[in-house]
Amino acid sequence: MTAVVVICGVLLTIGFALAVIRAEKGPSMLDRTIALDIVVTTMIAAVALYAAVNRRTDVVPILVVLSLVGFVGSVTIARFASVEPEGQGRVRTREEIAAQEAERMDAEDDAEESRRSGRREGPDEHHGGGAEGEVR
Amino acid sequence: MTQDQWTTVADVASAVCLLGGAFLAFAAGVGVLRFPDLLARMHAGTKPQVLGLILVLIGLALRLRSGGAVWALVLVAVFQMLTAPVAAHMVGRAGYRTGKVRGDLLVVDELTDDVVRSQARDERAGS
Numbered sequence: 023m024t025a026v027v028v029i030c031g032v033l034l035t036i037g038f039a040l041a042v043i044r045a046e047k048g049p050s051m052l053d054r055t056i057a058l059d060i061v062v063t064t065m066i067a068a069v070a071l072y073a074a075v076n077r078r079t080d081v082v083p084i085l086v087v088l089s090l091v092g093f094v095g096s097v098t099i100a101r102f103a104s105v106e107p108e109g110q111g112r113v114r115t116r117e118e119i120a121a122q123e124a125e126r127m128d129a130e131d132d133a134e135e136s137r138r139s140g141r142r143e144g145p146d147e148h149h150g151g152g153a154e155g156e157v158r
Numbered sequence: 159m160t161q162d163q164w165t166t167v168a169d170v171a172s173a174v175c176l177l178g179g180a181f182l183a184f185a186a187g188v189g190v191l192r193f194p195d196l197l198a199r200m201h202a203g204t205k206p207q208v209l210g211l212i213l214v215l216i217g218l219a220l221r222l223r224s225g226g227a228v229w230a231l232v233l234v235a236v237f238q239m240l241t242a243p244v245a246a247h248m249v250g251r252a253g254y255r256t257g258k259v260r261g262d263l264l265v266v267d268e269l270t271d272d273v274v275r276s277q278a279r280d281e282r283a284g285s
Contacts, residue, residue: 026173030180037180037206040187050196052253056203057190059245063206064183066234070218071176079227085215085234093241100248103256 023075030071038064055099062092168220175217182210196258200246207242211235 038061045057066088073081114122159167182205189202215231222228253259254269261267 023169023173026177030176033177033180033184037183037185037187040191044190044199050253050256050258052196052249052256052258053199055249056196056199060183060186060190060203060206063186063211066211067179067183067206067214070214071180074172074176074218074221077222079222079224082222082227082230082234086230086237089211089234089237089241093237093245096245097248100245100252103252 027071027075031068034064034068034071038068051099051103055096059092059096062088062095066092168223172217172220175213175220179206179210179214179217182206182213186210195260195263196253197250198263200249204242204246208239211238 041057041060041064045054045061048054048057066085069081069084069088073079073085186202186206189205190199193199193202212235215235219228219231261270
């Protein structure tokens with residue numbers, strides 16, 4: 023039984039580590055979701071292995087909880103996955119931040135002017151449009 | 159056979175099931191790291207989620223051999239078989255709609271054909 027436990031432990035650990043590497047690399051959020059699903063499943067298997075070795079029945083409820091938690095996590099992330107704009111994942115340079123800041127200030131000035139001149143139009147005046155963050 | 163021999167048989171069967179489940183978890187780790195796109199990674203990820211989990215639970219049940227615990231393990235397996243398809247459906251749908259599915263790796267892509275056809279029909283109806 024000891025040899026079986028060691029082999030199972032090594033296999034589970036390697037699987038866990040590879041899934042964590044994918045979760046770190048994963049180009050999109052959904053890849054990370056899948057990798058974390060595998061991490062949760064590996065944890066269930068590890069807890070079950072522990073219970074089998076020591077013949078402990080009291081850790082069985084942990085298995086129920088883990089299987090439910092894994093489901094909720096992946097469904098929640100998949101529900102709010104949306105199209106990411108190009109290059110959103112990287113850190114911006116100082117010049118880009120300055121340019122975007124200037125653009126934002128200009129937009130605010132324009133909004134201020136249009137409010138003064140009484141025109142109530144623009145994207146800020148829409149209430150109750152389509153839900154943001156929805157999977158399209 | 160005597161009681162002792164049955165115990166040994168159950169322990170050996172439990173060890174085999176546990177080894178199978180651990181191997182499937184390892185295979186999922188390799189697959190999710192090496193496969194090229196989202197759907198292939200999902201395919202690798204479902205191995206330990208259903209078959210591997212059931213093997214591990216059978217191994218655990220053969221080792222515990224007590225009524226209440228085994229029913230709880232059946233409950234875990236049923237939960238997993240109910241929720242794994244739902245989660246996979248949500249992830250696959252979100253992946254398709256956000257463009258994570260690589261069409262050049264697919265053998266058959268019926269969904270894209272259907273979407274194109276229905277869009278063409280809508281345009282004809284609109285004009």
